Amino acid sequence: MTEDDKVKTGYQTAVTLISYEGQLIWRAFSGMLAANSVFIGVAAAVLKFFPNQLFAAKVLAILGLLICRAWFFVLRRQFSYYRYWFAWARHFEKKWLSPEVRITSLGKTFGEGGTIEQDEGTPALSAFSWTARVFRVEWLMTLVVLVFGTLYVLLLKASLGP
Numbered sequence: 001m002t003e004d005d006k007v008k009t010g011y012q013t014a015v016t017l018i019s020y021e022g023q024l025i026w027r028a029f030s031g032m033l034a035a036n037s038v039f040i041g042v043a044a045a046v047l048k049f050f051p052n053q054l055f056a057a058k059v060l061a062i063l064g065l066l067i068c069r070a071w072f073f074v075l076r077r078q079f080s081y082y083r084y085w086f087a088w089a090r091h092f093e094k095k096w097l098s099p100e101v102r103i104t105s106l107g108k109t110f111g112e113g114g115t116i117e118q119d120e121g122t123p124a125l126s127a128f129s130w131t132a133r134v135f136r137v138e139w140l141m142t143l144v145v146l147v148f149g150t151l152y153v154l155l156l157k158a159s160l161g162p
Helices: 003-049 054-095 103-111 130-134 137-159
Strands: none
Touching: 003 054, 003 137, 054 103, 054 137
């Protein structure tokens, strides 16, 4: 295997792992979202229909908080790996690949508000609007975890009684 083949293989591996990690993030998020939705529903039903079973609601709230904590840390880990694979792809682009192969590097520039110049026959890509740059999927996912955590805290308070 030539040095050029090794570089291409390394770059291709990094890009493949970016895709894999992105899918893994969304699958884990979707699964935890569904599980927490059901969990909250069951806990709220216990409070409403079995008001004398405050212990069960309390246990569900505590378990829900533990699940949210795990969910938060899993998301942090997954996004860290996501950034890691992007860093490797950009490293290969910068150090070993031709200037025409700068897809992830230019994607970062574009996402941060820069304009991307392509060849002479293709118009430049305009920068993301400020509204597109403000929004980050990672922040939204973290917010969802925090909302569920808040719901579990409220459920715990309700289960402690007056």
